[in-house]
Amino acid sequence: MARLKDKKLERLVAEFAVVYRENFYRLAYSYVKNSDDALDIVQESIYKAISAISTLENPDSLKTWFYRIVVNTSLDFLRKKKRNVAVGEEVFASFDYGIVDNYEDFDLQKALDNLPDKYRTVVVLRYFEDLKIEEIAQILNENTNTVKTRLYKSLEKLRIKLIEEEV
Amino acid sequence: MNEEKLKSLKRQYLNTPIPEELESIVENILIEKNLLKMKRNKWQKKRG
Numbered sequence: 001m002a003r004l005k006d007k008k009l010e011r012l013v014a015e016f017a018v019v020y021r022e023n024f025y026r027l028a029y030s031y032v033k034n035s036d037d038a039l040d041i042v043q044e045s046i047y048k049a050i051s052a053i054s055t056l057e058n059p060d061s062l063k064t065w066f067y068r069i070v071v072n073t074s075l076d077f078l079r080k081k082k083r084n085v086a087v088g089e090e091v092f093a094s095f096d097y098g099i100v101d102n103y104e105d106f107d108l109q110k111a112l113d114n115l116p117d118k119y120r121t122v123v124v125l126r127y128f129e130d131l132k133i134e135e136i137a138q139i140l141n142e143n144t145n146t147v148k149t150r151l152y153k154s155l156e157k158l159r160i161k162l163i164e165e166e167v
Numbered sequence: 168m169n170e171e172k173l174k175s176l177k178r179q180y181l182n183t184p185i186p187e188e189l190e191s192i193v194e195n196i197l198i199e200k201n202l203l204k205m206k207r208n209k210w211q212k213k214r215g
Contacts, residue, residue: 017193026183035186042189046196108172109179127173128180 009053016062017046023129024070030124031074031117032081041077045070064138067125071139075117111158119154126151 017024021042028041048069056065112120125131125139133151137144 014193014197021189021192022185025185025189026180029183030180035184039186039188039192043192043196046193050196050200108176112176124180128177 006053009056009059010050012059012062013046013049013053013056013066016066017049020063020066021046024066027067027070027124027129028074030120030128031078033113037077037081041070041073045073048073061138064135067129067131067135068139068141071121071125078117108158115154115157119150119157122147122151123154123158 024042024045025038028045029035029038032038032041045066049066052069056062112123115123121140122136125136126133131139133144133147137147140147142150
């Protein structure tokens with residue numbers, strides 16, 4: 001019986017991963033700025049999700065559960081990379097962008113990239129992935145007020161960074 | 168930070184080029200997982 005339930009959940013996770021794979025890829029890419037690494041992160045996240053399927057208590061929270069896996073896998077990857085890679089290479093990596101509309105956007109993107117991970121994550125999840133504050137709180141295992149405060153501070157930091165660069 | 172700037176950043180985010188490999192990523196994982204399961208079952212049968 002439990003095996004049948006796991007099988008059903010596994011199928012649900014696989015279907016979910018197919019629908020959300022591009023979201024997960026963009027999210028991972030926003031951390032690592034490298035296609036191969038982002039693909040590795042998505043792959044590892046799906047593996048983890050399928051392997052840990054029995055720990056998913058409520059299938060309704062599949063979306064936030066999966067996003068949490070992708071965020072944590074990306075952050076783990078960055079931690080490992082920081083230990084191994086020289087700082088200079090990381091600076092170059094942050095300029096590896098697809099399409100940049102204009103110089104102002106480029107500065108803004110740079111400012112976003114330079115935010116500490118915990119601030120950048122809330123901006124990406126809220127404004128780019130269009131997740132609700134409650135969903136972000138579940139993903140980050142924080143309360144909603146913390147997320148709201150962090151989001152406010154992120155926008156404040158971005159504004160300050162842009163002003164500093166203009167001076 | 169005004170809304171327009173955030174929209175512009177979102178546009179850039181959504182413009183992230185998606186590699187072709189992503190399309191088959193889930194299927195490949197499931198195939199690999201099933202192959203591993205088959206291999207494990209075979210090994211367990213061998214051990215009796």
